[in-house]
Amino acid sequence: MKLFFFKRALQDILDNRFLNTVTVITIALSVLIVSSFALFFTNANELLDTWKKGIRALVYLDPSANEANRLDLKYNIQQLEGVSEARFISRKDALDQMRVQMGRQASLLEGLESNPLPDAFEVRLKPESQTMADIERLSSAIEALPHINKVEYGQQWIGKFTSIINVFKFVGYAMGGLFLVATLFIVANTVRLVLYSRQEEIAIMRLVGATDRFIKFPFYIQGLALGGVGGMIGMSGLYIAFYFISQKFHNSLSAELLEMHFLNLEIIAAIVAGSMLVGWVGCFVSLKQFLKS
């Protein structure tokens, strides 16, 4: 009996090859676009987490701060909640480090009459205190201490990056919603066309005692199959695109800084299951309307 339903579903798909191919391609494209956003979020969030984990605050000291002040400050900073380490970087060490980093262009620094860099503390945070809120709170606490000129922790660009991700997230949700509706509509339409082409056959089936369940079941299988195949093709397309893009990224930028990962198996399974569900719902809607009439 079950085999019969599968055979009929397969026969339906083969009989309406063109229509079903168009539907599968539409589902695949929708899945490709929606999962591209998912892939972007996953990697962007991972990147953001990595940056946040490595985050450190640079505390610039007032030029008037003497050795005793610095010792006091180091002690006071280390006493603050969430601080893992406060390392002193003298203005001389900072300039030497800058020279090393500038490499061949270090000659530009030769003309300096005096060292413009201030003394500073590099403050590292405990792993459990690396949220933006913790960093902001700590920054304010440090700024309140005496002889502190400025505290920097790259708050502006992290904030901007987070905003960009949020905008993309919103666009992703909106696009996902739109594509979901469009895919539903197309699947429903395909099934409706198949149903109309089989109107006479379905009427005869009913006359010989076929139940609606008997008529519907192969269409449900068909909807699930179209959704599943479309989902898998979409995910495969995304993987191929990801592979080439990540290869290029790997060659052109620091691999450590921007290591990209593909979606994990759970998300892939969820996306394919989602597209199967869309296929099924499309069938359900069409069948409900058709069999009612």
Add this chain to the structure above:
Amino acid sequence: MKSHEDALIRLFHVYKRYGAHNALFDISLDIFKNEFLFLAGPSGAGKSTLLKLLFLGETLSEGQILIDRMNLARVSPKRTPELRRKLGIIFQDFKLIPTKTVYENVALVLEARGMGSKFIQKKVSSVLRTVGMEDRKKSFPPGLSGGEQQKVAVARAVVGEPKIVLADEPTGSLDAESAEAILNLLTNIHARGATVLVATHDQELIHSTKGRVIQLKEGKLIA
């Protein structure tokens, strides 16, 4: 003498109207188990409409129809298949699915009832052998003659061993030889215990078979 309670099909003051036109007018009739009954009358007398009411192809305008204790006026759409499984219907225009083979057309009845594939294979082959169509089981209906299509329609009607067989002009467009073959099939089905109801205007067919004859004219029962 049989009473109303013994009737397998019971029509009680049945009316069918299409707008102001009365297609059937106050029909009351009892059809008993294993009866062979002809619904006779000219074209437009209401024979096909009456058969359609019996398989819920049309809904009643007024009155009651009971089939095997099922009140058709109260049969919900969900229970319609249950009623139709009690019936084997032979349509005037055969109503075979052109994209399915002879075998698939007949097997559909049993598939819809959830029968196993081995049983279906055995049963369908046996019925096709009975109607003389076993060698054409892989053919598609458009490739068959009118007589052959009618034989397939008969096979489909009887494969589910229904209690009642409804036949609408079963020999209508057939040559004499094919018509006789179909009539033999119907009498065989009757001999196996089925109640057979044949709507026809073919007097020759009526006289060639033993059975009760009900005359319809302009939607009314006249004899």
